[in-house]
Amino acid sequence: MKKIEIKTDFIKLDQLLKYAAIVDSGGVSKLLIQEGFVKVNGEVCMMRGKKIHDQDEVEVIIPDEMGHPQEKFILKVFKNK
DSSP, rough: OEEESSSEEEEHHHHHHTTTTTOOOHHHHHHHHHOEEEEEEEEEEEOOOOOEETTTTHHHEEEOSOOOOOOOEEEEEOOOO
């Protein structure tokens, strides 16, 4: 599990994936979210603008070119208080 520190009250889901260096562009982030490869607190989330707050957990599956799971990342977000 990778811990991600944020300094604001929330970060949008697509921005989090870039901030955590899971993806290198907003386009890739958008695709992963829209294709159902991202879960927030255990539930598939297809809203790239979803606000992620302190203590939220985000799971990201990176598929291979055939769409099969290849890599999995788990991010735990916390706010620096």
